[in-house]
Amino acid sequence: MRHVGGAHRGLDMWLMQRASALYMAGFLVVFLVLLLAAGPMDYETWRGLFAPMYMKVGGLLFVAALLVHAWIGLREIFIDYVHGLVLRLGLYLAFAILYLGCLVWSVDILWSVQ
Amino acid sequence: MNRQMNRKRPFFLNLLVIRLPIGGVVSILHRVSGAALSLLIPVLLYLLWRSLRSPADYAAVAGFFSGGFGWLIGLGLLWALLHHFLAGLRHLGFDFGLGEGRDRARQTAWLSLALAIALTGLIGLSTLSGGGA
Numbered sequence: 001m002r003h004v005g006g007a008h009r010g011l012d013m014w015l016m017q018r019a020s021a022l023y024m025a026g027f028l029v030v031f032l033v034l035l036l037a038a039g040p041m042d043y044e045t046w047r048g049l050f051a052p053m054y055m056k057v058g059g060l061l062f063v064a065a066l067l068v069h070a071w072i073g074l075r076e077i078f079i080d081y082v083h084g085l086v087l088r089l090g091l092y093l094a095f096a097i098l099y100l101g102c103l104v105w106s107v108d109i110l111w112s113v114q
Numbered sequence: 115m116n117r118q119m120n121r122k123r124p125f126f127l128n129l130l131v132i133r134l135p136i137g138g139v140v141s142i143l144h145r146v147s148g149a150a151l152s153l154l155i156p157v158l159l160y161l162l163w164r165s166l167r168s169p170a171d172y173a174a175v176a177g178f179f180s181g182g183f184g185w186l187i188g189l190g191l192l193w194a195l196l197h198h199f200l201a202g203l204r205h206l207g208f209d210f211g212l213g214e215g216r217d218r219a220r221q222t223a224w225l226s227l228a229l230a231i232a233l234t235g236l237i238g239l240s241t242l243s244g245g246g247a
Contacts, residue, residue, distance in 0.1 A: 013154065025202075043173075063159075070155060073145075077145065102159055105163075106159060106162075112167075113166055
């Protein structure tokens with residue numbers, strides 16, 4: 001029977017976790033600056049923040065990084081606390097499906113702002 | 115070190131009994147805040163969707179967070195994000211070999227713990243008096 005996973009998967013995930021963290025940290029700082037620069041917040045101002053194409057693309061990359069980061073983080077927790085292999089793999093799959101759904105949904109949300 | 119010795123090592127992970135050092139406290143809170151934020155991603159996307167959909171939806175989301183129970187939930191989310199962010203920066207520093215000494219590691223542990231709480235408190239106070247930002 002084939003092994004599930006391999007010797008390099010852990011290192012790949014370790015790197016992905018840090019790469020996604022760095023992108024999110026940078027995006028959050030830029031977003032906070034834009035938010036503060038926008039002045040008093042209301043619906044039109046809030047929507048205006050998401051109007052430029054760079055915010056849609058950057059925002060979608062943020063959501064993608066967030067979902068990858070969250071999935072890898074939850075995987076670490078499941079490895080520590082969920083010891084049944086079937087249940088653990090089921091949880092990986094369930095969150096992968098949930099998060100892929102979230103990714104598709106976020107495209108719709110971001111591109112709904114014209 | 116042979117295998118037999120490894121197998122006899124104590125397995126003692128009850129968090130209610132262990133007296134964690136400050137680095138351990140920051141680390142477990144990093145995990146707890148990360149788990150909470152991960153599980154809440156669909157809710158956060160729902161809030162983003164509502165807030166962008168129409169002025170009435172925006173007002174509903176802003177109204178939920180502006181007072182009472184929703185205000186507390188908002189501060190809880192904010193603390194989770196700030197703690198995870200700051201403790202994460204600290205862990206990234208370790209990856210680059212920064213602040214690995216015991217004293218410096220303890221200092222940055224206290225700093226990230228205190229800063230997340232202080233910033234949450236400050237923003238909480240400012241939204242309490244100013245009626246939301």
